[in-house]
Amino acid sequence: MAAKITKQTQFDAIIIGAGACGLMCAVQAGYLGKRTLVIEHNDKPGAKILISGGGRCNYTNMYASAAQFISQNEHFAKSAFAQWTVEDTISFFETYGIEGAEKTLGQLFPANGKAKDVVQIFTDLCEQLDQELWCNTRVTDVSKNDDESFTLTYERHGKTASITTDKVVIATGGLPISKMGANDFGLRTARKFGMKIVETFPALVPLTITGKQQSWYEQLSGSSIFCRVWNDQISFEENILFTHWGLSGPAILQISSYWKQGESIYIDLLPNQSILDLIATEQRNNGKQLLQTLLSGLFTRKFAEALGEYLPISKNLATLSKADLESVNALIHEFKVTPAGSKGYDKAEVMRGGVSTDELSSKTLEAKKVPGLFMGGECVDVTGWLGGYNFQWAWASGFVIAQNL
Structure with missing residues (x-):
């Protein structure tokens, strides 16, 4: 007889991936009084943020709209961008001390800061809002239980364990850059639940x-x-x-x-x-x-x-x-x-393709076939131009998901 899984209710949701989408999701959930656990397989959060823009982080683009994104559904990102605008991104960072400086073509960088300052905002807020962050932890499997909850199997401190939750957010990014731990976890999880994948390619490469x-x-x-x-x-x-x-x-x-x-x-x-x-x-x-x-x-x-x-x-x-x-x-x-x-992927800035937008609600980013499962950021078939566009999608998708946890 299988061992009974004891449901752990201290988290309203578990977010897999402490990149731009996952961190924004955790913070926005915290603002709403929700408690999340963010699981990251690297030894620190925001690894890709830290190297973006040569360590300066081109965190948005003043002209970002759905028109600068490649997707099989060119309208899909419009809802997220209406819910979380470029102005919202600028205001968010200004609130925490980062003023934007335009470099060229609408690209905004921290005027007096660097990428590490962007990450620091999120780690500070996660601590203040009682959002838990586990680094050096690898989720190996996500499964759905009979009561509609999820069980996540993970490896931490050399041991394998599991945790249950009602809501799961996949914010694990895409296939670039393997030396930073990039992998196909998001795509594998989507396939496991019968979701379509748009063929992937290296982009901005x-x-x-x-x-x-x-x-x-x-x-x-x-x-x-x-x-x-x-x-x-x-x-x-x-x-x-x-x-x-x-x-x-x-x-x-x-x-x-x-x-x-x-x-x-x-x-x-x-x-x-x-x-x-x-x-x-x-x-x-x-x-x-x-x-x-x-x-x-x-x-x-x-x-x-x-x-x-x-x-x-x-x-x-x-x-x-x-x-x-x-x-x-x-x-x-x-x-x-x-x-x-x-x-190839090791020199690409982003991935083209990913989880088909047909599988997700454009308003909530919840999987249509799997209630309680949300996907955002780079693993979704929404790929932006060079110049801060992909960060705007990450922030927006993280915000949207947080509103619906």
């Missing part, structure tokens, strides 16, 4: 170039250029960075979320000017000028020389043929790149 083209990118390693990068879905205007293995930089990270293996992307190396107009002007003023000289003035000498592999840079502007001009225009404004792949 550098792209690799292999084969005969790789040496060309290697010679430009470290070069950064403001560009427009696009495919048939979307375009971004930000810097790209050449590396010894391919391409990185904000514009590349952004487009990577919309890229699939085998597809090409295009780069306008001079997005706000026309190379043909510039050549025509210089032909009138100084037709003897070399194409390389003109390109060196627009880019770096190193980059201009590298373009010599594709363009007649040693020709005078006056002697460029129609075919030459067509080649220059195509290469500068429609530089085609077919990446071999990406740098």
Whole structure:
């Protein structure tokens, strides 16, 4: 006969994962007089928060809306963002001493603080609000009991034990970055309960170039250029960075979320000017000028020389043929790149795909098939752009779940 499980009622809910979503959920639950237990397998909370933005934490974006998120249901995040707005995020952090400073494109960083200060706010509040936090604890299984409660099996201090609760929050993040303990726990739990998973991919990730083209990118390693990068879905205007293995930089990270293996992307190396107009002007003023000289003035000498592999840079502007001009225009404004792949989950900032939004209530983030089970943050099929968007989703989803525990 199976041993009887004694229900432990000291917690209104158990939150698995002490990242942005889980910590916000615990704090917001505390404001409502609910007591939660947050279980984290790392030795401290907020591991991914601590490394975000180079340790500065780009904690939201002033322009965040559902439009900057990839999901099979483009409307799903609207309810959460209506319940917890960007203004709410800004106000929350200001209340606890963090003023926002805009860097670029609406990205907000702590004006006089760092990522550790963001985490400190949550750990202090959890203590003040009597929310319990267990680190170095790994949940290995979540099961549903006949009375609709849940039993969580976990490993702590070298021992295996279990605890029961009426509500469970899965806030375990996605598959990036394994060295920080990232795993597929959220996805496995969803599958166990018969929930659909949208195929996952690394997102906001550098792209690799292999084969005969790789040496060309290697010679430009470290070069950064403001560009427009696009495919048939979307375009971004930000810097790209050449590396010894391919391409990185904000514009590349952004487009990577919309890229699939085998597809090409295009780069306008001079997005706000026309190379043909510039050549025509210089032909009138100084037709003897070399194409390389003109390109060196627009880019770096190193980059201009590298373009010599594709363009007649040693020709005078006056002697460029129609075919030459067509080649220059195509290469500068429609530089085609077919990446071999990406740098994978260990270099990705987020995961694309995840638990299907069809499985969750957009208003509460509760699983439709499993009453009492909630999912938020990165494990859900809601993936934001680079620049604080994913944090806004994490805060918003944590808030929404807390209201419904």
